[in-house]
Amino acid sequence: MAINLQKGQRIDIGLADISVGLGWEPNESGASFDLDASAFMIDANRLIPGEQFFVFYGNADSPDGALHHSGDDPTGGNSDGGDDEIIKVDLTKIDPRVKEILFVVTIHDAFSKKQNFGQVRDSYIRIVDNATAKEIARYELGEDFSIETGVEFGRLYVKDGKWKFEASGRGYKEDLAFFLSKYFKGQIIK
Incomplete structure (x- = not known):
């Protein structure tokens, strides 16, 4: 049975081959929400060693082959109740400079569409064991x-x-x- 995590809770992974899935349900207001999952591979200085260590739908693979992004789901409709975007992670391939992988989710064009996470239903992040396809942990974003x-x-x-x-x-x-300005060494990424 999967662990339902609370904010700030930490667990040992104990696996090397996992997937990090993001899911959400489209808002019933009729407006589409485009949530984007990204992974920032961070070194001991809390910076990204290079541009390729920022994994998202436009850069699907990390240079060490450890991360792979499934691609963009602009509507939340790719799955009926399942993961909309997935980042596969092989911890045995992680570049030795990388000490942390931060998973960030943003709403595309949120300001112009006047959207926020309080308007998104059932958003979550979960860890799945790729060998068994079983969920080992889940964190559901509350309405706060x-x-x-x-x-x-x-x-x-x-x-x-x-x-x-x-x-x-x-x-x-x-x-x-x-987030790009926070974790890059002054580089501008487009």
Whole structure:
């Protein structure tokens, strides 16, 4: 049975071949919501070693072959109750400089569409064992994100040589550019 994580809760992963799935349901108001999952591979200085270590639908694979993004789901309709975007992770291939993988979800064009996470239903991040296809942990975003347009959902990180997962749940009234400026060394990524 999967562990239902609370904000800030941490668990040992104990696996090397996993998927991180993101799911949400389209808003019933008729407006489409385009949520985008991204992974920031971060070094000991809390920066991305290079542009290729930012994995998203436009850069589907990390340079070490450890991460693969399934592609963009602009509507939340790719799955009926399942994952809309998936990032596959092979922890045995992680570049040794990478100490953390941060999973961020943003709403595309949130400001112009006046959208936020409080208007999205049933959004979650989950960890799946690729060998068995069984869910091992899930973190569901509550409704307390009424103004946020970007959320650090969770992170994988190394501690004492072992990979762990934390359900972060840190919301921001920011777009993807904010996260790029936070984790890049002054580079502008388009």
